[in-house]
Amino acid sequence: RNRTTMATALTTLMAVGALTSCEAFTTTTTLLSWSSDSRQAKCWSALGMAGGEGGESEWAKALYENSGDAMEQFNQEMKSKMKGLGGGAGADADPKVTANSNLIQWLTEEGDVYLSEESTWGEAPHPMVISTETKDEITNESSGRGLLARRDVNDGDMLLRIPLDLCMTIKSARKALGKDAIPEGTNEYLALACQLIHERYVLGKKSFFKPYMDVLPEVEEVNPTFTWSDEDLAFLVGSPVIAATKSLQMKLQREYDALLGDKENGLIAKFPDRFPADHFTYENWVWAFTMLFSRAIRLRSLQQGEALALVPYADLINHSPFSQAYIDARQSGDWLFKTGEEEVVLFADRGYRRMEQIYISYGQKSNAELLLLYGFAVEKNPFNSVDVTVSINALTSSFIKELNDDSLEVDPLAEEKVEFLKRVGRDNTVDFPCYADRYPVEMLEYLRLMQMTEEDTRGKPLSEFDYSRTISAANEAAVLTSVIQAVSRQLSKYPQTEDDDAAMIRDKPLFRLLSYNQRMAVRHRRNEKRLLKRTIAALERQMQQQGLDTEGLTRAEGSTLGQVLAGDERKYGMKQRTALEDRLEKLGLPVDLK
Numbered sequence: 047r048n049r050t051t052m053a054t055a056l057t058t059l060m061a062v063g064a065l066t067s068c069e070a071f072t073t074t075t076t077l078l079s080w081s082s083d084s085r086q087a088k089c090w091s092a093l094g095m096a097g098g099e100g101g102e103s104e105w106a107k108a109l110y111e112n113s114g115d116a117m118e119q120f121n122q123e124m125k126s127k128m129k130g131l132g133g134g135a136g137a138d139a140d141p142k143v144t145a146n147s148n149l150i151q152w153l154t155e156e157g158d159v160y161l162s163e164e165s166t167w168g169e170a171p172h173p174m175v176i177s178t179e180t181k182d183e184i185t186n187e188s189s190g191r192g193l194l195a196r197r198d199v200n201d202g203d204m205l206l207r208i209p210l211d212l213c214m215t216i217k218s219a220r221k222a223l224g225k226d227a228i229p230e231g232t233n234e235y236l237a238l239a240c241q242l243i244h245e246r247y248v249l250g251k252k253s254f255f256k257p258y259m260d261v262l263p264e265v266e267e268v269n270p271t272f273t274w275s276d277e278d279l280a281f282l283v284g285s286p287v288i289a290a291t292k293s294l295q296m297k298l299q300r301e302y303d304a305l306l307g308d309k310e311n312g313l314i315a316k317f318p319d320r321f322p323a324d325h326f327t328y329e330n331w332v333w334a335f336t337m338l339f340s341r342a343i344r345l346r347s348l349q350q351g352e353a354l355a356l357v358p359y360a361d362l363i364n365h366s367p368f369s370q371a372y373i374d375a376r377q378s379g380d381w382l383f384k385t386g387e388e389e390v391v392l393f394a395d396r397g398y399r400r401m402e403q404i405y406i407s408y409g410q411k412s413n414a415e416l417l418l419l420y421g422f423a424v425e426k427n428p429f430n431s432v433d434v435t436v437s438i439n440a441l442t443s444s445f446i447k448e449l450n451d452d453s454l455e456v457d458p459l460a461e462e463k464v465e466f467l468k469r470v471g472r473d474n475t476v477d478f479p480c481y482a483d484r485y486p487v488e489m490l491e492y493l494r495l496m497q498m499t500e501e502d503t504r505g506k507p508l509s510e511f512d513y514s515r516t517i518s519a520a521n522e523a524a525v526l527t528s529v530i531q532a533v534s535r536q537l538s539k540y541p542q543t544e545d546d547d548a549a550m551i552r553d554k555p556l557f558r559l560l561s562y563n564q565r566m567a568v569r570h571r572r573n574e575k576r577l578l579k580r581t582i583a584a585l586e587r588q589m590q591q592q593g594l595d596t597e598g599l600t601r602a603e604g605s606t607l608g609q610v611l612a613g614d615e616r617k618y619g620m621k622q623r624t625a626l627e628d629r630l631e632k633l634g635l636p637v638d639l640k
Contacts, residue, residue, distance in 0.1 A: 281567035284540030366405035
């Protein structure tokens with residue numbers, strides 16, 4: 047077990063090139079490559095610096111003496127990996143390691159970015175190193191490249207500094223493709239998507255950004271849900287993620303057709319030399335947006351206002367919902383002398399141990415957002431939520447007449463409720479995110495309004511009430527009951543139970559037979575069900591603690607209490623936006639790109 051542990055650790059160190067010139071690392075690799083007794087003696091002498099009797103030297107000696115052929119094989123594997131660490135072009139070099147080295151060299155030469163593990167005049171050793179492969183700490187699923195701490199890092203230490211000139215922004219896109227093709231005011235996502243295709247597929251080896259293009263993953267390595275097959279999406283049946291996924295797929299196709307594919311006004315038709323049709327395909331368009339959604343950073347502190355940017359090297363850092371570190375921009379120089387240029391910077395939000403993975407926050411995102419845009423979900427995500435539909439249609443006389451249902455009575459406040467909803471910009475059918483420990487105030491405000499009766503108003507107009515506060519005990523009982531029924535309705539949409547999902551995950555041999563996407567889907571839908579069940583339990587507990595009586599409850603003369611009326615879908619169709627889409631729009635993501 048110790049041998050396996052050391053092998054794993056050394057593989058990680060070598061794959062990322064973390065300590066290739068470090069004294070301790072050289073000693074350890076020497077230990078593994080020597081086989082004669084005399085060389086072993088020299089090795090034990092060297093290792094004596096690391097610990098005394100019974101210390102690390104004794105452990106290393108015992109490890110070596112019991113390693114046998116497995117250690118020799120491991121030594122050969124490590125030698126192979128070592129050949130690619132310096133960016134060499136050997137036939138057996140790991141392509142990812144070589145790409146990492148080329149990126150570091152490019153950043154150093156073109157941007158004077160100091161990434162060396164050694165200190166120099168005025169520069170401390172760079173604190174991070176690229177790992178070609180990282181793992182999720184809970185699920186053990188691959189999370190692609192990442193950045194590790196090369197040495198111990200203290201809270202507040204500067205982790206990186208990248209010149210803005212090495213970043214891809216709408217400014218670089220307009221320069222690369224022409225201001226006539228990318229005019230002022232073009233959506234940043236559209237502009238950067240075009241530049242990504244231009245740099246990777248049109249220019250290829252001639253691109254200034256080639257070392258950066260070479261470390262960008264393929265779609266299959268990211269796997270956001272908008273790239274999933276229908277077979278994989280079927281594992282998410284019942285989840286609100288499917289509606290958001292289908293919506294985003296349609297929008298991307300629509301934007302491609304409008305910007306590039308239009309036979310008369312599309313960029314392919316107008317500028318065929320700059321936008322060759324064989325490269326500006328929809329497949330490459332999807333790849334470009336996969337890169338943008340999962341890697342682009344909004345820099346909010348630029349001198350000329352915020353901008354979307356692809357930041358080489360910085361975008362290798364993985365996400366943790368518990369991190370408080372965010373990447374942003376500032377003017378170059380020190381506190382006294384500013385150069386006038388701008389750079390992207392990141393500071394550590396906490397201390398990191400040597401070889402611990404560095405994290406930043408991509409924002410307070412639910413697992414639905416992460417799965418839709420980044421291709422992964424977080425098992426213990428404090429910001430996870432599930433969108434719940436609450437639909438209460440005001441029972442106006444015209445609506446009841448259209449339903450042709452004599453059992454329904456007109457709500458005396460229906461017309462006033464409709465007018466009030468129009469003024470505050472709400473529809474009859476609304477999506478709200480429910481969290482494990484809370485639900486949004488906006489949902490309670492909406493339901494308190496829709497559950498108002500004449501008894502609650504006591505002659506006052508609806509506009510005079512503060513819906514952020516309890517209106518009455520009966521009104522609050524109706525509101526919480528509506529939420530319970532809406533959440534229960536969402537829970538009933540899943541074809542499998544939470545117990546079914548848990549059993550599938552526990553059966554590890556069977557679970558590993560599923561594809562990566564399918565495993566992500568099963569974990570995600572299970573977490574959604576757990577969250578919804580906790581919400582119901584919390585609401586029922588709240589009603590019990592407040593002594594709210596729901597027996598015989600009738601509010602707002604036949605309100606739907608969170609369920610869609612028989613005529614709602616026929617009259618209004620499917621809702622046009624989800625709560626997830628609303629949140630993405632606030633983040634600046636292209637719900638409606640234009």
